[in-house]
Amino acid sequence: MDGLEKLIDLMPQFLSDTGKTFYIVGLSMIFGGIGGLIIGTTLYVTRSGGVLANRAVQAIAGFVVNFFRPIPFLIFIAVAQPLARAIVGTGIGDEAAIVAISVAASFGIGRIVEQNLVSVDPGVIEAARAMGAGPWRIIRTVILPEAFGPLILGYTFATIAVIDMSAVAGFIGSGGLGNFAIVYGYRQYNDWATWAAVLIIVIIVSIVQALGNAWSRKVMRR
Template structure:
């Protein structure tokens, strides 16, 4: 059988696993993105000089983020299995994978959000405060909208990182294109499976990055 015929035969499975991968990434981005945005925004506003300056709160949040963010994901996802059993009812499978990736993404996205919010012109914030706007209103109507372009680029980077994390899903029984490439390509010495999966992942990443760049560019031009 030629390589082309092998790829054609593999395509239904490859597309199915691509869909599973994107489902895992999408759910993880929703949960981890929301939590990460909240934590990152809290880090920004509670730091010294922030509109809700609380050095103790900032220090606690910073220590938590710095503790978990550097942990290699392959170790992290195995370590959170007991917690996953309590929350989603199982320590293995796609639900446990989404749970683990969501937590890991929270810490990474929190730093991305904090760093991108730092790009907001302090003068704009001071102008809003001078007009009598409260901290919560400034966050909603000034800080987040002003940083939206850089935030989109940050979230684009986060999505690509989540695709990378999903490849480790097999360690706890998860599915997805990355795990399929490892389980049925690398471990079974089938380079056609490995390279077919790799090409699809590269295409998906390129499309996501291009879309993120275009969207961010449009917002930054406003």
């Protein structure tokens, strides 16, 4: 049986792993996206001159992000296994991968959020202060809405990075297209299976990028 025939026989598994990729990426972006938004906003508002300026909090948050963010994800999976066991009861599989990806993504997204919030016109913030708005109201109604368009592009980039992470997570037994390419492609010397997984990942990434670009343009035109 040649590689293409094997791929046809593996089609149910291929479709299942495609669905698992959406599942892992979706949940990881929800948890990591929320965590990253909190981290990035904290980094921005606590900096000198920020609406909640606090040198100690800014220094601690910056140190934590700078410590964990450069760790290669393949290594970070191993580092995060004890945390995954504490949260979901196992260090392998889909749930463990979601924990590792969510934590890793939150640090990267945090920096993306911070960089996009820096682009907000300080004059808009000062105008809100002059009108008597408090720090939390300024964050909620001025800073985040003003940066919404760039944030969409930032989260689009982060989603693509998380798709890449989900493929790497196949090394700890997580399902998804990465696991399919490793188990049924690389280990069984089936190039058809490997390239089928690659093709679907490329299509997913292209769709995510196109949707993110379109949504961002629509928001920024307003």
